[in-house]
Amino acid sequence: MNELIESAKGYGNKIFTSIVKHGFDNTGLTKSKIMFSNVLLHIQPVKIHKRTVKFKTTLGLGLITTYMFVALAVTGVVLMFHYVPSTALGPDGLPDAYSRMLNLRSNVFWGDFMRNMHRWAAHGMVAFVALHMLRVYLTGAHRGGREFNWVIGCILGLLTVFLSYTGYLLPWDQLAFWGVKVGTEIARLAPGGAIIRGILLGDGDVGGEALIRFYVLHVAVLPAIMGGLIAWHFWRIRKDGGLARPADTSGEKQIPDADFGEVRNNSVFKSSRSYKLVELVKGNEPKVNEEVDQMMFAWPKLIIRELLVFVGVMVLLSFVSVFFDAPLEGPADPTYPTNPAKAPWYFLGLQELTSYDGFIGGIVIPGLLAGGVMVLPYIEMFFESFSKTYRKNIPGVWFAKERALENALFIGMYIFMLALIIIGVYFRGENWAIIYPWEQVAGGGH
Ligand code: HEM
Numbered sequence: 001m002n003e004l005i006e007s008a009k010g011y012g013n014k015i016f017t018s019i020v021k022h023g024f025d026n027t028g029l030t031k032s033k034i035m036f037s038n039v040l041l042h043i044q045p046v047k048i049h050k051r052t053v054k055f056k057t058t059l060g061l062g063l064i065t066t067y068m069f070v071a072l073a074v075t076g077v078v079l080m081f082h083y084v085p086s087t088a089l090g091p092d093g094l095p096d097a098y099s100r101m102l103n104l105r106s107n108v109f110w111g112d113f114m115r116n117m118h119r120w121a122a123h124g125m126v127a128f129v130a131l132h133m134l135r136v137y138l139t140g141a142h143r144g145g146r147e148f149n150w151v152i153g154c155i156l157g158l159l160t161v162f163l164s165y166t167g168y169l170l171p172w173d174q175l176a177f178w179g180v181k182v183g184t185e186i187a188r189l190a191p192g193g194a195i196i197r198g199i200l201l202g203d204g205d206v207g208g209e210a211l212i213r214f215y216v217l218h219v220a221v222l223p224a225i226m227g228g229l230i231a232w233h234f235w236r237i238r239k240d241g242g243l244a245r246p247a248d249t250s251g252e253k254q255i256p257d258a259d260f261g262e263v264r265n266n267s268v269f270k271s272s273r274s275y276k277l278v279e280l281v282k283g284n285e286p287k288v289n290e291e292v293d294q295m296m297f298a299w300p301k302l303i304i305r306e307l308l309v310f311v312g313v314m315v316l317l318s319f320v321s322v323f324f325d326a327p328l329e330g331p332a333d334p335t336y337p338t339n340p341a342k343a344p345w346y347f348l349g350l351q352e353l354t355s356y357d358g359f360i361g362g363i364v365i366p367g368l369l370a371g372g373v374m375v376l377p378y379i380e381m382f383f384e385s386f387s388k389t390y391r392k393n394i395p396g397v398w399f400a401k402e403r404a405l406e407n408a409l410f411i412g413m414y415i416f417m418l419a420l421i422i423i424g425v426y427f428r429g430e431n432w433a434i435i436y437p438w439e440q441v442a443g444g445g446h
Contacts, residue, residue, distance in 0.1 A: 031297040041303065043231075045238060047295040050255050051245040051396065053302050057139075058243065060309045061132035065160075066230065067313040068125035073223065075118040082108055085215035087172060087208040087332075097172035097211060098331040105328070112325070117317055119326035122164045124317070126346050129160045130414075137376075137410050140400055141244035143393035147377035149236040152229060154374040159226050161346055166218040168344050169211060177332035178341035180214075181206050186347075186354055186362045193363075205334070245396035255296045339430045348424030349417045355432050369413065380406070 022033035032046040051057050082104060086096040094102070104111035133153065136142055142150040169180045184201060187193045202209030237243065329338075343351045353361030372379070383390040394400035399407055429435035 028297065031299045034299045035297075041299070043234060044298055044302070045242070046298060048298050048302055049242050049245055049249075050252075050294050050296050051249060052243050053296075053305060056398070057245070057396070059131075059135055061128055061135050063306060063309050064313055065125055065128045065132050067310050068121045068128060068317075069226070069230065071121040071314065071317055072118060072125065075114050075121065076219065076223075078114045079104070079118055080219060082111065083170065085170065085211050087211055094331050095172050097170060101171045101173065101328055105325075113318075113321055116321035116324065116326045118167075120320050120324070121317055122167060123345075125160055126164050129157050133157060134410070134414060138407055139244060139398050140393050140395045140403060142377045143380065144240075144244060144395040146236075146240045146244060146395075147381065149233060149240055150377050151374055152233050152236060154370075156226065156229050156233060158370070159222060159229070163218065163222045163226065164346070165344065166214040166222065169206070169214045170218065171328060172211060172332045174329040174332055174336075174338050175327060177206060177334065178338045179343050180210070182341050182343045182351060183347055186343075186350060186358075189354070189358045190363045190367075207334070243396070246394070249294055255294070340428055340432055342424065342428070345421055345425055349420035352420040352424040352428070373413075 021037045023030050024034075034041065035044065035046045036042045083100050084096045088096050090096050090099050092099055101115070104115050106112075136150070136153070165180070165183060169176045184197050184206065187197045187200070190196070198204075200210070200213060201207075202213050342348060350362060350366055353365055355361070380390075380393065384392060391402040394402055426437040426440065427434055429439060
């Protein structure tokens with residue numbers, strides 16, 4: 001009998017080790033094997049600078065944005081099992097797309113929760129990507145070789161907004177229809193905007209053709225581009241030498257010895273010789289009397305922190321989705337405009353600007369801002385290269401006093417956009433007249 005139990009244990013072990021090819025001891029070798037033998041973990045480095053795990057380095061904002069994207073992908077696929085991108089009227093006299101929303105609310109198991117989660121994660125992602133960009137700039141992490149990753153990030157930011165916007169139309173309710181109508185009217189003002197608008201809508205106006213185009217962009221084209229760009233963004237972080245950090249961190253607290261792991265197999269990270277192959281390849285001198293190592297294993301400290309942020313994001317999203325329903329108004333009616341007709345909140349700054357002057361507010365200012373922000377690191381680099389007095393960038397330091405002017409301007413831009421959005425959401429009523437927030441009637445901006 002005992003023999004049988006032993007054989008069963010042995011068989012179980014063999015199955016386990018065929019999947020998990022490492023133990024969980026405290027040796028450096030195991031800590032590195034855990035990282036590079038796991039499909040999810042291997043995109044991260046085995047060793048990271050100790051600064052990486054400090055909360056103040058990133059505030060977790062890029063990670064939160066990533067997890068919002070994951071939540072959107074998962075809930076989005078679930079919703080796709082049910083949704084139909086059609087404006088054809090069903091037996092109940094309602095457009096198919098809209099009656100699917102009503103079904104999700106009442107008849108589909110967990111449908112309401114999935115829709116809420118998808119909606120709130122979409123808004124959350126737009127907000128967190130903006131905060132992430134702010135933190136990157138205020139810590140000077142857009143420079144020091146990271147300029148191109150900043151550009152990739154900007155494209156990701158624009159895609160995030162566009163992804164959210166294409167999804168906005170899908171419920172085919174009044175909110176969706178008039179919100180998208182307003183947005184695409186703004187596009188008309190740009191040079192060549194009418195052509196882009198035509199391609200996007202597939203017709204002269206927002207209708208069934210626009211719905212199917214927005215749907216394909218929303219569920220296939222944009223997420224695929226976004227997934228690829230996120231992977232590139234992460235890859236660049238590694239190639240740019242990890243997260244930005246101050247040039248000299250030697251004065252900061254040292255890493256406890258335990259984080260280096262027991263070194264049993266010294267052929268992996270500690271060389272018995274005074275040089276390593278990688279140093280020869282880089283052309284460095286052999287290291288002699290090197291300063292205390294600032295690099296630590298990513299396993300387990302970084303991974304546990306990442307997991308905690310993940311759980312936090314999911315708990316928060318679930319909580320919000322249980323208590324707050326995603327809005328749904330009456331079915332889209334192209335003959336009955338809502339008044340005011342407001343774009344989604346992240347476009348309300350733009351809509352507010354266009355209310356002063358269509359071309360300057362809707363195209364020139366946002367175009368200059370978006371284009372300027374995208375090439376900002378290169379503008380700074382230009383000044384640095386040609387002016388002897390221009391202050392150098394200080395990477396990895398929050399609010400570096402040498403960059404007070406740049407930071408103040410960047411924060412000023414955020415405050416300007418936020419103020420416009422707040423005016424658009426709370427202080428604009430019928431016919432875009434100024435009102436107090438308590439006089440507000442439903443009309444979009446969500
Ligand atoms: C879908 C949108 C985005 C995702 C999922 C994303 C994700 C991330 C993650 C996970 C990191 C690692 C550090 C951290 O957690 O903060 C990071 C770093 C970085 N991101 Fe993003 N990001 C996005 C958009 C942006 C935008 C809009 C910008 C700027 C315009 C940007 C610029 C950067 C830069 C320069 C770094 C390196 C920062 C450093 O070295 O400290 N990213 N991103």
